[in-house]
Amino acid sequence: MSRPLLALLLLAALLPAAEIAPAPAASEVERYVALFNQDLYALKGPKGAVLTPMAGAFDAPASDIARDVAQATWFSLLVFLPFLILPQILLVWIIWKYRKKQDGRTPATFTGNHRLEFVWTAIPVVALVIVSIPIWDLLVKMEAPPADQRRDMVVEVRGKTFAWDYKYQRLGGDAPTRREDQFEVGQDVVGVQEPLVLVKDRRVILNLTSNDVNHAWWIPAFGVKKDTFKGRYTNTWFTPERLGLFKGQCAELCGQGHGIMLISALVVDEPDFAVWTQLQRNRGDSVRVWSALSGPEVDAKALDEAVAAYLKKGSDPWRTFALRYWVASNAASVARKPGDLPAALPARRATLESVINRLGAAPSAAAN
Ligand SMILES: [Cu+2]
Incomplete structure (x- = not known):
């Protein structure tokens, strides 16, 4: 082995590994579902469900x-x-002043x-x-894009009839973005639109395009409205300055679903964003578990296999937390749609819990 290569390997071993915060407790699952998977269409007000109002750029600027x-x-x-x-x-x-005063005088006339x-x-x-x-x-x-973009978040925004896809090209901040951090969010497995998740005070650059017809990405509270075109990129940028869920709307008449082509951005703080990125990293394999749980009946064997396969790729606290989170999040999405499944889901989540505890506690036994 060459000497520079050896030195490089030694250096890599000495450098502290990227710090990962401990996984939240299982009891925190509902809190994060309530934060990251909010009902983007409705707000339960005193008069029942009403559309969440869009905050304006003038009364409540958020960037x-x-x-x-x-x-x-x-x-x-x-x-x-x-x-x-x-x-x-x-x-x-x-x-x-020059009203008719009945004193016999005639008004003067002049032009130019x-x-x-x-x-x-x-x-x-x-x-x-x-x-x-x-x-x-x-x-x-x-x-004009900002000159120094090293710490900026970069997201590709893709409009399509009638939803939005967000591809995180760079997370921004201090840590360099790794390949596994290039998440794509859009509609979840139940088909519910997910928000664009941003970090407070972290500048974001959006590269916008379209899959089909023209759309426009517009969130008034950020002061941003940008057209999206197929086969071409437009760009915009801003720095979110307030925490919360910000509502917008496709602003280009794009077809039948234009009126419900809502846009939402969730601005969170650094620690919550760190949780969100961990959840995204451990998302893909959770789909199989969800499939086993969300059918007309729970197939116990398929569920066991799906959970075992998930845990085989890693059974650390983050993995199990993410599995619980995604199942709970999908359940929350399902609960917003009509059907029989929502009523059955609490019992099924309890079943999952027992499977996780059985397999998660002794992953080696499950392999036997
Ligand atoms: Cu549209």
């Missing part, structure tokens, strides 16, 4: 770009407001006043120039 947009809007409103109000005041005053016409043209032109300066700056800022 750096949205703050700039709100500021620019208020500024132009301030500059233009006198043009709306002053003529109305003048009009009322003139009508009152070049000086006045010049003034009332020049003043609006100056106002437009004043407003255009900060707006131009902002437009350039929105269009």
Whole structure:
């Protein structure tokens, strides 16, 4: 073995492994399902289910770009407001002052006043120039990608009739993104749209495209609205600054399902995002377990085999936590759809729990 290679291997052995936080307790499953798999279509209000309102960019900006947009809007409103109000005041005053007074005098008539016409043209032109300066700056800022992107999250956004797919190309932050961190989220195994999950104060760059017709990705609270086209990429960026679920809507009339082509972004803090990435890493193999659990009847043998296969790839606390999470998350998605399955699922999750405990406690025994 060559000496530089040996030195490199030695260095790799000495470097601390990427730190992974301990897995949450099984009792935390419901908390994370409630956070990551929120009902994107409805909010249970006092009057029953109502559509979750979209927060606006002006009353509640939730990103750096949205703050700039709100500021620019208020500024132009301030500059233009006198043009709306002053003529109305003048009009009322003139009508009152020169009303017919029944004193026998006839009103004077006159047309044209070049000086006045010049003034009332020049003043609006100056106002437009004043407003255009900060707006131009902002437009350039929105269009130009940030110069230093090393810490940025990068996500490919793909519109399709009538849902969204998100491909995480880079998670951003301090740690370099590994190949296994290039997650794809979209619709879960039950077909429920998943939100775009972002980290508070971590800038995100979106590369947007479409599978079919034109769509537009729009979340007002982030101050971002961008068209998506098939065969071509558009880009946008922003830094989410508030925690929470932010609602949007496809903003390009794209077909029958356009009205329900909702958009949601969930902004979480670093620790919750770390949990979310661990869940994504351990997601794929959980589908087989879900299939064994979600049929008309539970096939005990198939379930045993699916759980054993899942645990064979790793039975550490993160693996078992992720398995419990994905089954619970799919159950939450199913519960939003009509059918008999939701009522049966609590009992089936208890069955899964006993299988995990039986196989997870002694994975070597399961192999025998
Ligand atoms: Cu659309």
